[in-house]
Amino acid sequence: MKHMTRKATRHISQNEGLIFEKSSPGKAAWKLPPLDVPEVDTAKLLGKQERQDLGNMPEVSEIEIIRHFTRLSTWNYAIDLGMFPLGSCTMKYNPRVNEFVSRVEGLANGHPYQPEKISQGALRIIKTLSDCLLEITGMDAITLQPAAGAHGELTGILLVRAYHQSKGNARKKILIPDSAHGTNPATAATAGYAVENLKSNERGMVDVAALAAQMNEDVAALMLTNPNTLGVFEQDIHEIAELLHAKGGLLYMDGANMNALVAKARPGDFGVDVMHLNLHKTFSTPHGGGGPGSGPVAVKKILEPFLPKPVVITKPDGTLAFEYNRPQSVGRVRAFYGNFGMFIRALAYILANGPDGLRQTTEDAVLNANYIRKGLEGVYDLPYSTPSMHEVVFSDKLQSQKGVKTLDLAKRLIDYGFHPFTMAFPLIVHGALMIEPTESEPKEELDLFIEAMKSIAAEVEEDPQFVLDAPHNTRISRLDETQAARKPVLRWKPENAQ
């Protein structure tokens, strides 16, 4: 190893095959209680519908299952192990009390169709979280139904469409800045809109003059992330909103970067008409290796009639209920009421913080990003010098002169015990390194990160090939993604046993 790293060290990790390779007839990890009703003749009950064989399902014991998944888990990196500086992903600490309260019996075992009379606890959680999110965003009404951020986006754009339709014309297109996340254009297309690109200016912000030129009565909405994917606050946000509103368009805000604003500024105050939140980013619900998420959509009054049904209402006697009679609703976007388990966790986070805690959280998130920016300025190229909020975007311009690209820097960072930054995005920065530390990092961890990044930059100067061959300390080296895509092997079969 070239440079010593203070954060990480090697340790033994266990090899582990696929569960199917441990399977052997007669092993079992289950036991059912004795049947207290008469046995049934399955052949008689099911006839030709009776299944004869469950194929290659495994047969293993409990200790093997515990070891199998525990060994697999040790091959993962996680927030619990250290900083996860993925830009726009807001990988913050996932408090354990969130997990604990989500497993309290009456909440974990609540059936979505149990009578409202015995669902008041769940309804109260939905209502309290909704009220908190409305206060945080400065909006008027909200749905918690969408299952993830992209699902929230889709719901939001469907609301936009329903609103315009109620005025007699659904309009044709959605404007999306070139710095936007890939889900934005995919969402607009899924909702049946054409996508029109909006160029960023030299400061990395929406070009207001370009917007004015592109804005017309065909535009249903502008989808804007604020702060945007460069971590830059769109200072002209109010002017942008006014330009849209003047021609009857709406301002959609992607709330991916809300961690920069909570308790400091409210989208509802600066002209946003509709926005989604990511409970798994800003509100600490776990990413869990890729989900579940939760993507509430908050709106201004004008969009309220169109919200997915049901919505929660307070009855005259003070009890809560679901309201289904919503004639203008866009309909349902998911069965039941959304990812309720995530509502519990997000609310537990908000209660643990309170107004003062949330403000300090946002301030620390912005402080951490700026500290990293200062620490790495000059070592890595900073394509936009506009002030950073909660994340900072560098590029691989200096290192690529030695043939080392952002991906190689990322792989080398793994050796230093950190998860890489976000890459290949935003599209307006070639070879981007998008870094979002979140508030969860102590100064010591930030210092180690800065040290690691500087050390890698030095390695690029001294021995670029060493960085190109990274990672060196992981269980496996770089994987052949071309082979995986050319000849996809997407499941285990007995013949490819190892």
Added chain:
Amino acid sequence: MSYPTDRRYTKEHEWITPDGTIGITHHAQEALGDIVFVDLPKVGTEITAGKTLGTVESVKAVSDIYAPVSGTVTSVNGELATAPEKVNKDAHGAWMLKITVKNPAEMNALLSSADYEKFVSEEAGH
């Protein structure tokens, strides 16, 4: 790289021979990197000059293939379904589809091998 003179080229990096055989250029495969999948139309499909006729995919990118001229698909190179890497190995040999050309005059609007080479080198200069 020299580009064969027996065919014409588009600015979107496709080539077409006078008998209507179509592929993508060496420059295109180089820009895409390792090609993992080629999505082509069925035999009998009408294609229109300048419109998308299929896609070619690498691990992390997708690129549209545009019809150099209009025509009807008469044959598709089935080999590429299982061996897309042939496009990387020999882009000018690994044809993708054959069409009956609707209007041979459309060919005249395309680039010659020398013009294409110049176009590619100018593009790289940016």
Added chain:
Amino acid sequence: MRYLPKSPADREAMLKAIGVRSVDDLFAPVPPEFRLKRDLNIPRQMAESEIVDWFKLRSKENGDGYTSFLGAGAYFHYRPVVIDALVQRGEFLTSYTPYQPEFAQGTLQAIFEFQTMVAELTGMEVANASMYDGSTGAAEAVMMAVRITGKSGAVVARSLHPEYREVLGTYATHQGIPLKTVGFAESGPVDLKELQQAVSDDTACILIQSPNFFGTIEDVEAIAEIAHQHGALLIVSIAEAVSLGIVEPPRAADIVAMEAQSFGVPLGFGGPYCGVLATKDKFVRQMPGRLAGQTVDKKGKRGFVLTLATREQHIRREKATSNICTNQALVALMVNIFMTVYGKVGLRELAKQNLAKTAYAADQFARHAKVRFTGAPRFNEFVVETSEDPYAINSRLLGHKIVGGLPLKKFYPELGHAALWCCTELTTRSMIDTAVGLVADSERAVRSMKEVEQEVAR
């Protein structure tokens, strides 16, 4: 604030390093008129013990201590404790989508195993890493069929979960997909004659659920034949995954859209759950959602990566197969562990117990009330028609801490006083006997009331 790891001195030092006087300077890019100058009006900061107490109170108000006969797309099965012991490991709980495969092999291999087991159980060739839930999965499957066939119409069974149909309706409206609905026969399954008439050469797919919303197992092969005659695909939605332990999987289908909640996922008042799509190899490039694939590293060692990513939004943007971004990884891991615990033999035995409980309960109910849809095999749900409004019966049951079957009137007005009852391996014989007894009382009361009326009339 206990989640924030900085002392005031740390903050001071960092501000100094950055070269600003106060943290407010860092918020200068936000125009002053939009800066919030007051506290948020939300509850004050609570201690951990207070948070636990608050949610325990909510739990008490939420049916804690009731036994339930509800199913209808959300099923109460036993969850082996190893599930929570394992999914709460920080390396699973607090990791990200495995875009950096070198140190996300745990998640990737688990997904690969999940895909394998789902494909095995559904009788399909390939499965994805999961979707939001069964309802959105079914809608995505319809859009997938539209892409594959190049046609646009979808024919949907009325016995598909009503809320799944609503979700599909929302998606279809904006995709320009016309939907036709086909009813159910008196005996329970899809009305095949009506289906024949509804399907045409413009149909992209038929979407059914099996076991359907009423618990009836559909004749998948017959329906597949109708679909394929017209060049349409057959999509089968499965809401009760445990059925796959003993019911022949829909092998004749082209796409299976499953809700896997039954496999170790808490009811949790409706979510998060775990949708999953499975299909034939030839359709995989049109399938939405993440996929893990096997490959090798530079030294030839087996490893796993997310693959065929070019289908997805971050590359294709507006041309993506779907705007879906997350999957339900942690919930899929629960499902994965559940499938591993029960395995090849346990899943069958588990399903058999469900079948036995349901058979017993349906027989008992049939002695006092009318059990509908008896003409075809069923899994763990059945429809009971009573003389009295099931809402009234249920409110009496509630007094005994029993949640009765789901009244169907809301979704199917034509079914009148019918309710959908569900039994699983956790439903005890004494629960069943108590509920049957109370329903029998209601039936007797209505009967004697009628007799009194008739007497008075005489």
